[in-house]
Amino acid sequence: MGFPRSVEALVRELEKLPGIGRRSAERLALHILKLPHPEAVALARAIRDARVETRRCVDCKNVTDAERCEICADPERASSTLLVVEDPRDVEAFERAGVHRGRYHVLMGALNPSDGVEPRHLGIEELVARVRAGGIEELVLALDPDFEGDGTALVLAEALRPTGIKITRLARGIPAGSSIEHLNRAVLQDALEGRRPLL
Ligand SMILES: [Zn+2]
The missing domain is CATH 3.40.1360.10 (Dna Topoisomerase Vi A Subunit; Chain: A, domain 2)
Known part of the structure; x- marks a missing residue:
C-alpha cells in the first residue's frame, strides 16, 4: 500500500506549501510523474534557481x-x-x-x-x-x-x-x-x- 518512497517524499514536500493539503499534494505529485522528463527537470531546476540565485x-x-x-x-x-x-x-x-x-x-x-x-x-x-x-x-x-x-x-x-x-x-x-x-x-x-x- 501507499506510494513508493520517492513519491511519498515529493508529496510531503508539496504538502508544506501554503494552501496545499494532503490530497492536493498527492494530485500535484501524480501530475508531476506524468510530465515529460525534461519538463519535470525544468520545474525542479526553476525551484532551485529561484531559491538559490535570489537574495x-x-x-x-x-x-x-x-x-x-x-x-x-x-x-x-x-x-x-x-x-x-x-x-x-x-x-x-x-x-x-x-x-x-x-x-x-x-x-x-x-x-x-x-x-x-x-x-x-x-x-x-x-x-x-x-x-x-x-x-x-x-x-x-x-x-x-x-x-x-x-x-x-x-x-x-x-x-x-x-x-x-x-x-x-x-x-x-x-x-x-x-x-x-x-x-x-x-x-x-x-x-x-x-x-x-x-x-
Ligand atoms: Zn531594495
Whole structure:
C-alpha cells in the first residue's frame, strides 16, 4: 500500500506549501510523474534557481538577484516616504499602478501566530534600524485590511514608537479582507492619498 518512497517524499514536500493539503499534494505529485522528463527537470531546476540565485535586498528586503534591488538602486526615487508592504507582489501592484515614487520596505509576510509567523520573522528590527539611520520622514503601512494586517500594524507601531517617525496607514476604502496585490490603480491611489495617521 501507499506510494513508493520517492513519491511519498515529493508529496510531503508539496504538502508544506501554503494552501496545499494532503490530497492536493498527492494530485500535484501524480501530475508531476506524468510530465515529460525534461519538463519535470525544468520545474525542479526553476525551484532551485529561484531559491538559490535570489537574495533579500540589503535596504528594502525585497527579493532580488543583486545586492540592492532596482528600486533601491534608483537615485531618482524619493527616500522620504517608505511604503511598508507584506510581500513582493504588493510592490508589483504599486509599481504597476504607478502611484508611489518613493521606496519600499518588504516584511515578507504578516503576523500570523497560528501559522507560526511571529514578529521576529518580519524583520521589524531591521526596519527600526533603517528608520534610525535617517532620511525617512514617513512610513506608510500598506498592509492588507485583514486580521493579520491589523495585528502587524499594531506591532510595527509599537516597535517604531521610540523613533518618533510619522506612521500612517492606507485609507479604509480598501474592501475588508481583500489583498493589496489584487487592487486596481484607482483604489490604490485613493487609499494612498487618504492615508491616516497611526501614531
Ligand atoms: Zn531594495
